[in-house]
Amino acid sequence: GAPGCLGWLSICLQLPTSGLPAQWGTYEPGSMTVTWTTWVPTRSEVQFGLQLTGPLPLRAQGTFSPFVDGGVLRRKFYIHRVTLRGLLPGVQYVYRCGSSRGWSRRFRFRALKNGPHWSPRLAVFGDLGADNPKALPRLRRDTQQGMYDAVLHVGDFAYNMDQDNARVGDKFMRLIEPVAASLPYMTCPGNHEERYNFSNYKARFTMPGNTEGLWYSWDLGPAHIISFSTEVYFFLHYGRHLVERQFHWLESDLQKANKNRAARPWIITMGHRPMYCSNADLDDCTWHESKVRKGLRGKFYGLEDLFYKYGVDLQLWAHEHSYERLWPIYNYQVFNGSRETPYTNPRGPVHIITGSAGCEERLTPFSLFPRPWSAVRVKEYGYTRLHILNGTHVHIQQVSDDQDGKIVDDVWVVRPLLGRMMYL
Ligand SMILES: *[C@@H]1O[C@H](CO)[C@@H](O)[C@H](O)[C@H]1NC(C)=O
Numbered sequence: 001g002a003p004g005c006l007g008w009l010s011i012c013l014q015l016p017t018s019g020l021p022a023q024w025g026t027y028e029p030g031s032m033t034v035t036w037t038t039w040v041p042t043r044s045e046v047q048f049g050l051q052l053t054g055p056l057p058l059r060a061q062g063t064f065s066p067f068v069d070g071g072v073l074r075r076k077f078y079i080h081r082v083t084l085r086g087l088l089p090g091v092q093y094v095y096r097c098g099s100s101r102g103w104s105r106r107f108r109f110r111a112l113k114n115g116p117h118w119s120p121r122l123a124v125f126g127d128l129g130a131d132n133p134k135a136l137p138r139l140r141r142d143t144q145q146g147m148y149d150a151v152l153h154v155g156d157f158a159y160n161m162d163q164d165n166a167r168v169g170d171k172f173m174r175l176i177e178p179v180a181a182s183l184p185y186m187t188c189p190g191n192h193e194e195r196y197n198f199s200n201y202k203a204r205f206t207m208p209g210n211t212e213g214l215w216y217s218w219d220l221g222p223a224h225i226i227s228f229s230t231e232v233y234f235f236l237h238y239g240r241h242l243v244e245r246q247f248h249w250l251e252s253d254l255q256k257a258n259k260n261r262a263a264r265p266w267i268i269t270m271g272h273r274p275m276y277c278s279n280a281d282l283d284d285c286t287w288h289e290s291k292v293r294k295g296l297r298g299k300f301y302g303l304e305d306l307f308y309k310y311g312v313d314l315q316l317w318a319h320e321h322s323y324e325r326l327w328p329i330y331n332y333q334v335f336n337g338s339r340e341t342p343y344t345n346p347r348g349p350v351h352i353i354t355g356s357a358g359c360e361e362r363l364t365p366f367s368l369f370p371r372p373w374s375a376v377r378v379k380e381y382g383y384t385r386l387h388i389l390n391g392t393h394v395h396i397q398q399v400s401d402d403q404d405g406k407i408v409d410d411v412w413v414v415r416p417l418l419g420r421m422m423y424l
């Protein structure tokens with residue numbers, strides 16, 4: 001028979017308003033988007049239900065669009081997107097996707113809970129390749145055990161999705177399927193997605209908003225999560241205007257998030273290239289005036305001032321293939337809450353760099369001497385667990401894959417319920 005749903009798909013959250021000017025805070029509770037690929041144009045349908053076996057009584061239709069890779073073969077495939085609606089919060093669903101021409105096997109996911117009063121658990125990492133994906137077996141096991149509500153993949157996929165006429169992208173999506181078909185797999189672009197103007201990245205994921213996943217935000221329990229592209233600062237030939245557009249969007253999103261801060265006190269950002277790092281390479285973050293931190297030519301559209309001004313709590317980064325935690329920091333100055341409990345009432349944002357999920361480039365070494373703002377450095381494969389317990393408490397743990405799942409960093413960030421916008 002003709003190939004239908006060829007078994008790889010990623011499931012992502014999506015705002016129901018996608019296509020309209022980026023709407024914020026309108027994420028429709030009880031919705032989930034399923035994305036998958038076929039080699040021939042077929043209808044896009046998801047069948048779903050509550051029972052593990054037997055018929056799947058519910059149905060949702062979606063749309064597909066052709067995607068042509070930029071490689072010499074101009075490989076063409078079809079990306080299907082179907083949004084399921086009216087899901088009951090916290091309830092597990094069984095689904096399959098495809099059409100009369102072929103169906104996927106069955107997968108399961110749990111609909112997200114509604115409102116701010118629950119405790120989301122996230123797996124966070126970047127730089128996961130199709131070769132040497134060290135952390136993946138453990139992430140798969142964690143996922144099967146129901147440890148997470150969502151994944152944040154902080155850029156750099158497959159190495160690279162466009163490679164070998166996008167076949168590496170196919171392979172990668174199949175690899176992550178046991179995770180990505182069970183959890184909302186939320187992304188931001190990294191430098192490895194750059195080819196053909198990030199087209200493989202934009203096509204293969206379905207992020208909220210109308211920027212094809214370059215920047216967007218969403219609410220999750222007591223947190224507002226902002227995903228953005230650090231790459232606009234580096235690949236200027238794709239458009240300088242993107243730096244400016246993103247910056248203005250970030251500012252207005254932060255303003256709105258702060259109006260809603262009593263309900264959702266945490267503002268968490270994810271972007272690929274860090275502002276600071278103490279690795280032994282020549283990356284942007286090793287320069288005193290890094291572009292992400294200080295902007296173009298050291299003064300235009302820098303993000304450190306912006307994030308500080310709006311009281312961003314936690315900044316998640318990757319790019320360096322290692323794990324590093326910083327003391328609360330602003331402009332190279334450490335702003336501990338106190339010497340005994342630096343992360344209780346910190347007076348500056350907390351940065352975590354977690355890019356050691358595993359890829360063909362292996363791990364990145366650190367500079368010999370840690371900097372005064374560097375709290376913990378781990379050069380081991382692994383990933384981060386982020387538990388947003390409630391409006392005042394967040395738990396961060398680093399899992400070492402090299403040490404068979406041992407927790408090698410463990411810290412609580414505590415901020416007061418009110419007055420979050422300003423760092424004093
Ligand atoms: C690259 O893509 C962005 C949108 O994702 C678009 O605004 C920009 O104009 C594109 N650049 C080029 C050179 O095609």
Ligand SMILES: *[C@@H]1O[C@H](CO)[C@@H](O)[C@H](O)[C@H]1NC(C)=O
Pocket residue numbers: 327334335336338339340341342
């Ligand atoms: C911040 O706290 C840590 C841990 O107590 C300490 O080692 C470091 O020196 C402190 N930094 C400053 C500037 O107080």
Ligand SMILES: *[C@@H]1O[C@H](CO)[C@@H](O)[C@H](O)[C@H]1NC(C)=O
Pocket residue numbers: 389390391392393417
């Ligand atoms: C959050 O949980 C911690 C630990 O259980 C607790 O001490 C704190 O009061 C809680 N905060 C809120 C706002 O409920």
